Amino acid sequence: MEPTILTSTMAHVPGPVTVVTTVDASGRRWGFTASSFSSVSLEPPLVLVCLGRRASTHTAFTGVRHFLVNVLAHGQVGVARRFATSGIDRFAAGDMESCELGLPGLPVACVRVACSTHSVVDAGDHSILIGRVEETHVSGRIPLVYYNRSFSRPVPARAADDQRLSALHLAGW
Numbered sequence: 001m002e003p004t005i006l007t008s009t010m011a012h013v014p015g016p017v018t019v020v021t022t023v024d025a026s027g028r029r030w031g032f033t034a035s036s037f038s039s040v041s042l043e044p045p046l047v048l049v050c051l052g053r054r055a056s057t058h059t060a061f062t063g064v065r066h067f068l069v070n071v072l073a074h075g076q077v078g079v080a081r082r083f084a085t086s087g088i089d090r091f092a093a094g095d096m097e098s099c100e101l102g103l104p105g106l107p108v109a110c111v112r113v114a115c116s117t118h119s120v121v122d123a124g125d126h127s128i129l130i131g132r133v134e135e136t137h138v139s140g141r142i143p144l145v146y147y148n149r150s151f152s153r154p155v156p157a158r159a160a161d162d163q164r165l166s167a168l169h170l171a172g173w
């Protein structure tokens with residue numbers, strides 16, 4: 001499988017946009033933008049996020065005991081871009097506050113999920129950070145969505161769309 005075929009295929013799978021943060025033993029804050037956030041297990045309560053092994057944040061995140069997943073709201077495209085930009089101080093904007101477990105978080109995030117590190121699994125060129133959920137916060141804001149390499153927002157499906165899709169399905173599409 002050509003990597004470009006996989007990436008262009010996965011570009012058509014919508015995903016959340018999160019900023020994952022932590023603090024290392026020296027007190028330094030770390031963070032990166034990730035769309036690979038998913039729930040894993042209810043008992044115990046586990047979630048995951050995948051982090052590239054070559055990322056500047058990899059050593060920090062694979063060594064910490066806690067991390068915070070900030071699921072971005074639809075107005076936070078600038079935050080998503082900043083935490084994906086190399087070679088800058090991603091925290092310089094000053095929009096992070098101490099949140100769950102004392103970790104740096106975004107007060108206007110859609111959702112925050114605070115985790116203790118359950119395990120780190122090697123998976124090809126990424127590491128899977130599996131977190132045990134310790135605390136959550138839900139704001140009710142509309143989430144930001146990443147789809148077709150663009151930032152977007154969810155639009156509720158209309159009954160008319162459902163009927164049109166059903167008709168296509170019946171017609172053999």
Ligand SMILES: Cc1cc2nc3c(=O)[nH]c(=O)nc-3n(C[C@H](O)[C@H](O)[C@H](O)COP(=O)(O)O)c2cc1C
Nearest residue numbers: 033034035036050051052055056057083084086146
């Ligand atoms: C919308 C979006 C989603 C991303 N999702 C991930 C992800 O799930 N995992 C990951 O390792 N990097 C992801 N990245 C890339 C990282 O945010 C970051 O750019 C990369 O780790 C390189 O950063 P570095 O300068 O710290 O090495 C994503 C970037 C964007 C813009």
